[in-house]
Amino acid sequence: MSQLLGVAVLGAGHMGADHIRRLDSVVSGARVAAVADPAKERAEEAVAGLDGVFVHTEMTAALDAPGVEAVLIASPGPAHEEALLAAFARGLPVLCEKPMVPDSAGALRIVEAEARLGRRLTQVGFMRRYDAEYIGLKSLLDRGRLGRPLMLHCTHRNVSSPPGFTSAMLINSSVSHEIDAARWLLGQELTAVSVLRPRPSAHAPEGLLDPQFVLFETAGGALVDVEILVNSRFGYQVRCEAVCEAGSVRIGDAHTMVVTSAGGAYQEVAQDYLVRFADAYDREVREWVDATRRGQVTGPSAWDGYAASVVAEAGVRAQDTGDRVTVELAPRPDLYGRNPVSR
Template identity: 50%
Template structure:
């Protein structure tokens, strides 16, 4: 390691502990659809942040996005992490790259907001958990943005208050209009239900201890070989039962809903938030087009709170590496259940 690199790493470590009295200089790694959306958010909306660089292995795309925002293009994401003019990182690269990039960021002492998944397996996620624990401070936040959605925040507060008694059931629906090419049956769990996994843990404050995945007949709208829809049943530590209908080729839009059934009441969130009409021609409202429309405000709040946390020197204000590991473990068990049809128990081991 060069002297310059050592110096920049030492500075990053010191700053990560102390916080900032200026804007945080952020690089976005991965500038596909998600990364470009995050770059725009940092450049135009998030207070206290300065977008200074974008990075992607796709040279042409990196250069185009860098030109759009007037920032530097760094074609090797690992070089962006160690760059002395980058304080913090947003990782929006494909999931299989996350472990190496997050571990590099931890070695550099730089705060990270890593899009889900933290990594693509429980084993690799556990390695990240242990690496951060060895540093003795939190640096990595995982991008489970539903925790910042107003409806989920209200539902969590209600459960915690005990006003309606103990939660008995959570009924969840997660629907997309269509899937991208090469979307596999396992990805319904790994890319979609992963959000329900995390939000169940967030709402209840409990770990998920067992899961079973059932696949009914597939919709005619699904590509050949894709098991869509699927029905997921999860159990929490205290015995709350959670079901998730995941249906990713509905053809009509993006919809995420949750219903709590508790001892003394029920609550539904995720219903149409815009105008609902009623006339001689019928009753109806509008369904969001995609996840960016449904959860745009949640992403905005997530990024603002993350940047505020980095500036304050605490670096994380939301789900961390243990949450990423727990989600990876539950989803891996879900994929096993999809293949076997069996109920699979989940043991996360000792918390680090």
């Protein structure tokens, strides 16, 4: 491996451009070696000022560019399966933004393909595992000081939904973060899901069922509820409270700036996930680069990406039918260990 890990970034949109900036100016030990995006002008704009970067419109051309030793996938979800399989064929370690693959059948194909390789190459971009507050909550729960976790209460609010955002995407795009966070925090698989739909907000676009209340059951007998509101109008908020046998703990309240001025005070509310979780994204990519340079793959696995896809699909069925829907996972390959959730 070269002195600086050469990374091919697939996708130069909002997320991809931010990762290009991060690899260039925030994370040490890596460089952007190639970028691929169907809109070549967008890719060229994202790497403006960077030296020695190969820009392509085709994914495979970027993977085969000189100096590429690892891949960061930030393209739209439907393109992920092809990109992951192409990376596997080249033996390239991958950091893949969520969803790993949008549908569970495709996600299972990735799990099976990686299992056939006999080694992990994939880390899935569930960045909340790298947020300082979530790390603190995970550590507290693992130490058992508050006893057995009984419930997680989660809040997920966005300023507004983008054009084309569907009711199903409240589950498979937004709540997918809570799906992984709950599995990770509790160390348990989610076994069933129910969805309640109040009267839509006046701010929701026509036909969008926003907000929703999602209830998950876990293999260990805990409950996880998620309030998802994607047109709050006031800001981006993520909170989580764990209620345990001997106490409770909440995160997400203090991640803000308090401004005092002109005889009053107010709290600033982040308007974007890249602001709220900036440190988490930095830590995630930094740890991925460091592990890759050591020849290791850590963090959320392809199995975690698959499990999230299955649970999200069950959630969308529950949303459509109003029924409680059970979660059915395929047998977990030995490659991913005995623990149902990657650490």
